[in-house]
Amino acid sequence: MEKQSIGTNATICPMPVTLVGSMVNDRSNFMTVAFISRVNMNPPLISMGLNKQSATREAVFKHRTFSVNFPSAGMVAETDYCGIASGKTTDKSGLFKVFYGKSPYAPMISECPLSFECTVVETHEFATHTCFIGEIVATYLDSSCVTNGKPDPAKIDPLLLTMPDNQYWRIGKPVAQAWNAGKKVQKRS
Amino acid sequence: MEKQSIGTNATICPMPVTLVGSMVNDRSNFMTVAFISRVNMNPPLISMGLNKQSATREAVFKHRTFSVNFPSAGMVAETDYCGIASGKTTDKSGLFKVFYGKSPYAPMISECPLSFECTVVETHEFATHTCFIGEIVATYLDSSCVTNGKPDPAKIDPLLLTMPDNQYWRIGKPVAQAWNAGKKVQKRS
Numbered sequence: 001m002e003k004q005s006i007g008t009n010a011t012i013c014p015m016p017v018t019l020v021g022s023m024v025n026d027r028s029n030f031m032t033v034a035f036i037s038r039v040n041m042n043p044p045l046i047s048m049g050l051n052k053q054s055a056t057r058e059a060v061f062k063h064r065t066f067s068v069n070f071p072s073a074g075m076v077a078e079t080d081y082c083g084i085a086s087g088k089t090t091d092k093s094g095l096f097k098v099f100y101g102k103s104p105y106a107p108m109i110s111e112c113p114l115s116f117e118c119t120v121v122e123t124h125e126f127a128t129h130t131c132f133i134g135e136i137v138a139t140y141l142d143s144s145c146v147t148n149g150k151p152d153p154a155k156i157d158p159l160l161l162t163m164p165d166n167q168y169w170r171i172g173k174p175v176a177q178a179w180n181a182g183k184k185v186q187k188r189s
Numbered sequence: 190m191e192k193q194s195i196g197t198n199a200t201i202c203p204m205p206v207t208l209v210g211s212m213v214n215d216r217s218n219f220m221t222v223a224f225i226s227r228v229n230m231n232p233p234l235i236s237m238g239l240n241k242q243s244a245t246r247e248a249v250f251k252h253r254t255f256s257v258n259f260p261s262a263g264m265v266a267e268t269d270y271c272g273i274a275s276g277k278t279t280d281k282s283g284l285f286k287v288f289y290g291k292s293p294y295a296p297m298i299s300e301c302p303l304s305f306e307c308t309v310v311e312t313h314e315f316a317t318h319t320c321f322i323g324e325i326v327a328t329y330l331d332s333s334c335v336t337n338g339k340p341d342p343a344k345i346d347p348l349l350l351t352m353p354d355n356q357y358w359r360i361g362k363p364v365a366q367a368w369n370a371g372k373k374v375q376k377r378s
Contacts, residue, residue, distance in 0.1 A: 095374075
């Protein structure tokens, strides 16, 4: 394949779309975050990059706890709004029905099929973003999104984001089973 | 929605699937990695969690450079194989056609439509994984995967992974434009 260099204006393809919950000025606040992934298996740690200018960065830094909510594709307008409107100047507390788990500083979204409650383990400062390392301390799943006792991604119907085309996507068709599809290559080698 | 607690056995939904390239015993080696995301906007930094037992962790720690390659859905068998077979005991150097950019320690995969070349900025040790913070120093894209001068996700046709159901997925239909779909909520509020 002919390759072209596109500088460094590229990113992970695609990114998961989440709404990160925190308490800003004593009200529940949600910010759209796609710079997020697992980073350690056991204990379950995640890395999350938050813009240093965001109200969420300040709130998570202060309260050391936050939530990660996975909106379904039908929630795309509200999800995108949470990435446009800053919690510093906008009250987003009425957008969703909120519930709480262990901490009063980690509001979670009832309408989101899957939510994590997290505590901050480490913080690392970079030029434009703060990287929070969080531990998942509890997970809440809609009973309607369970198949064979596990979260069912097709029922969760999560959102993806690609950049720089700035497009939200749904997940598509299942392709193969992991830790299985490669066995035929193993035999061939 | 009725919620059920599912402990902490859950992860980001969905995760992007990548093949991380490094030099192991003087041969090109590729490992399947889904614990990866952007973590800082400018400069472009990524976080990547690698199992401490992996040959890739050792190689990236030593050479301070690596590649991130995005396989298309048609490469699912070879991609999964790179997550099953360890570079410690398996020579995976013949699986793909390899090319190099700036560094001789960051082999990249010609068959993958999109590849990043990265240098290590920081490392953080956790219980089971090492978190590498890498800077994207160059990006290579198949000329056939460009639309309007940008990487075209539908043409890249990347793989996603969900756990604990261990399913690979394709991306599906576009849903809406980011930083735009939320404007109608803004007006309503």
